[in-house]
Amino acid sequence: MVTVAYVQLSGCCGCLISLSDTYEKLIDILNSIDLVYCQTLADAREIPNADIIMVEGAVCLDDHHAMEVAKEVREKGKILVALGACSAIGGITRFCKGGQMPKPVQGSFSALSEVVKCDLAVPGCPPSPELIVNVIIAVLNGDMEYLSPFAKYAESTSTSCGCDLITNVINKSLCMGCGVCTSSCPTRAIEMIEGRPLVSSELCIKCGVCSFQCPRIELPKGVCQLDEE
């Protein structure tokens, strides 16, 4: 049976809540895996070796324990999944490393994928229950075709934000005005103006979902323009 560990770092537990919102599908998944570690669901104190380790939350760079856990999950997981925006690309925790004024002087956070190599990254703040289930099923089935965008996302930089649409889609005349970015943004930071997305720097939490969902974008590599305003 496939062994799975679920590790929580600095986050809000929203990804775990989203996972639990899958209801009966979660029961099916739990019946087909061996959940060997989960702070809230399994009685285990040490992270064991596992076929799949899913990590929710960002890594606090000033926290020695968090840094050790980041290394540990990479060493112990055959497949390491950065689940949700904080773990995948930093998400809202990027504001704690100077992503937006005011810049705090204490503790800063990074995406897990910035600290250690992740095999898959799942966008979303939190990822939808359906997306989490689909990814888990694809991993269990070894469906690499379905997983390939998530593998690519794990290799992208953690500078993703709404402005990537401007840089990589609109300015290249690639936008077809489908509106997917608008409907996928969890903070409603994107408004469609005359058929083109307009991103609010005040509302963007840099989760990267819009870039992941846009059918016309290469996954983000760019510099954040909103930070330079």
Ligand code: SF4
């Ligand atoms: S515009 Fe919305 S979906 Fe895109 S990165 Fe910002 S918060 Fe996320």
Ligand code: SF4
């Ligand atoms: S998802 Fe991409 S193509 Fe569609 S409106 Fe947004 S930027 Fe344009």
